[in-house]
Amino acid sequence: VDTKSWMEQVKRQDEVDRYLINGEDFIHESEIRYQLDKNKSCSKDEIEQILEKSLAIERLSLDETAKLLNVKDENLWEEMYEVAAEVKKRVYDNRLVFFAPLYCGNLCINSCKYCGFRKENKLEERKVLTKEEIKKEVEYILSQGHKRIIVVFGEHPQTDAEYIANSMKTIYGVNKRTRSGSTSRIRRINVNAAPMNVEDLKLLKEVGIGTYQVFQETYHKATYKEVHPSGLKADYRWRLYALHRAMDAGIDDVAIGALFGLYDWRFEVMGLMCHTEDLEKRFGIGPHTISFPRLTPASGSELSTSSKYLVNDADFKKIVTVLRLSVPYTGLIITAREKPEIRDDVINVGCTQLDASTKIGIGAYDKAANSEKEDKQQFAIGDLRTLDEVVKYLADNEKITSFCTAGYRCGRTGEKIMKLLESCTEGRFCKLNAILTYREYLDDYASEETKELGEKLIQKEIDEVNKEEFYQKHNLLVMFHEYYERIAK
Numbered sequence: 001v002d003t004k005s006w007m008e009q010v011k012r013q014d015e016v017d018r019y020l021i022n023g024e025d026f027i028h029e030s031e032i033r034y035q036l037d038k039n040k041s042c043s044k045d046e047i048e049q050i051l052e053k054s055l056a057i058e059r060l061s062l063d064e065t066a067k068l069l070n071v072k073d074e075n076l077w078e079e080m081y082e083v084a085a086e087v088k089k090r091v092y093d094n095r096l097v098f099f100a101p102l103y104c105g106n107l108c109i110n111s112c113k114y115c116g117f118r119k120e121n122k123l124e125e126r127k128v129l130t131k132e133e134i135k136k137e138v139e140y141i142l143s144q145g146h147k148r149i150i151v152v153f154g155e156h157p158q159t160d161a162e163y164i165a166n167s168m169k170t171i172y173g174v175n176k177r178t179r180s181g182s183t184s185r186i187r188r189i190n191v192n193a194a195p196m197n198v199e200d201l202k203l204l205k206e207v208g209i210g211t212y213q214v215f216q217e218t219y220h221k222a223t224y225k226e227v228h229p230s231g232l233k234a235d236y237r238w239r240l241y242a243l244h245r246a247m248d249a250g251i252d253d254v255a256i257g258a259l260f261g262l263y264d265w266r267f268e269v270m271g272l273m274c275h276t277e278d279l280e281k282r283f284g285i286g287p288h289t290i291s292f293p294r295l296t297p298a299s300g301s302e303l304s305t306s307s308k309y310l311v312n313d314a315d316f317k318k319i320v321t322v323l324r325l326s327v328p329y330t331g332l333i334i335t336a337r338e339k340p341e342i343r344d345d346v347i348n349v350g351c352t353q354l355d356a357s358t359k360i361g362i363g364a365y366d367k368a369a370n371s372e373k374e375d376k377q378q379f380a381i382g383d384l385r386t387l388d389e390v391v392k393y394l395a396d397n398e399k400i401t402s403f404c405t406a407g408y409r410c411g412r413t414g415e416k417i418m419k420l421l422e423s424c425t426e427g428r429f430c431k432l433n434a435i436l437t438y439r440e441y442l443d444d445y446a447s448e449e450t451k452e453l454g455e456k457l458i459q460k461e462i463d464e465v466n467k468e469e470f471y472q473k474h475n476l477l478v479m480f481h482e483y484y485e486r487i488a489k
């Protein structure tokens with residue numbers, strides 16, 4: 001494959017230029033600096049007023065986010081953690097959504113200094129999964145009880161948009177019998193892949209993409225340049241507008257993220273907020289989710305352990321808290337890169353989605369199914385628990401696991417879902433769907449211990465639904481119980 005001409009084919013300059021305003025990006029570093037500097041000493045009253053706005057489930061302005069980021073008083077941070085937890089409860093209640101990552105290929109033309117997949121890394125064994133291998137991976141993922149997958153790819157002509165689309169078709173096509181005799185399949189595929197042109201993105205839309213996820217890594221241009229020395233990823237702007245192009249291609253669930261540890265974390269949170277604001281301004285809808293991976297040791301990457309901007313656990317919790325308070329209705333993802341105790345902590349202050357039973361080696365799920373040792377991975381995993389172990393732990397803490405993808409299937413995506421979330425209505429539908437999918441999970445996959453705890457939790461949830469006026473008023477109770485009985489049989 002002629003990589004150079006492939007790269008020229010993928011990247012279309014006019015698809016960058018059209019988003020510039022007076023030749024400029026929406027990230028203005030001097031403005032971010034100015035906001036962070038001028039808001040260094042806010043009174044407690046001012047911060048509490050901002051917290052009231054978050055509690056009213058309103059997005060904060062850049063100015064307000066900068067004020068929160070500058071809080072020094074640890075007692076005030078404690079108050080912020082509590083309010084963030086309350087905001088999460090109001091929008092998402094006690095539900096957590098699960099997904100499984102599926103790494104399909106680690107060939108890459110880029111040289112990201114923090115990633116084990118970068119082309120110069122000779123320690124990495126390169127592989128692209130075949131259709132048959134993908135099927136095996138999906139069968140294992142289904143056997144754990146998952147219904148959502150995020151597929152992940154390096155950037156390479158061998159794993160181009162066509163390969164991604166075909167992989168998605170393969171995944172949607174896998175059916176597996178459950179122990180209760182029903183058929184299980186993946187209901188939603190999200191994609192984490194390199195920026196694409198609009199034509200390629202339309203192809204992914206056609207085959208039923210859920211969320212399209214592209215992390216900017218760092219919004220700070222000089223750092224971006226330094227850590228992405230070559231390949232398509234070296235172009236900051238091509239990446240910055242990846243999700244604008246996705247919106248124009250009709251994909252209205254897009255996900256942003258920054259790789260924390262490359263540059264100053266306060267600056268990156270402001271970058272994420274600028275990105276959110278710009279998407280909202282132009283398309284009437286912000287990101288569906290925000291991710292905040294922390295730089296994790298990766299094979300052959302010195303930067304991944306030596307960066308001077310590595311974020312400690314205390315600051316990581318602050319990042320999640322400020323994001324929860326700034327965008328109360330946006331999903332926040334915490335992955336198994338983090339250790340269980342960190343995940344628990346940030347779930348409490350705001351995260352809404354997580355993975356479990358995670359394997360990130362190429363073909364690693366099938367290897368696990370056959371008790372083979374895993375090859376080198378892109379980076380180290382911090383939470384090795386299985387889905388069942390996490391579901392059990394959460395049930396013990398009265399948190400319900402949702403395998404729901406109904407919002408997606410009923411067309412409640414994009415603007416519609418955001419409006420519902422903003423008015424906290426989505427939560428009511430989600431509660432019903434969470435119970436139904438939890439029922440499926442308990443019957444089809446849960447261990448005895450998980451089932452025991454899960455039954456108590458599900459009964460508590462059903463009692464709440466029965467008492468809630470909203471469901472009675474909208475005649476949803478009869479329908480819900482009918483569905484429940486049908487599943488529970």
Ligand code: SAM
Binds near residue numbers: 114192293295296
């Ligand atoms: N190649 C595509 C890209 O770069 O957008 C998608 C796959 S890439 C493996 C997915 C994400 O992994 C990147 O966006 C980056 O944030 C994250 N990542 C890479 N190296 C990492 C590391 N050492 N620690 C934590 N996250 C890392």
Ligand code: SF4
Binds near residue numbers: 111115117118233
């Ligand atoms: Fe390739 Fe993505 Fe890793 Fe960069 S982060 S080396 S583009 S896989």
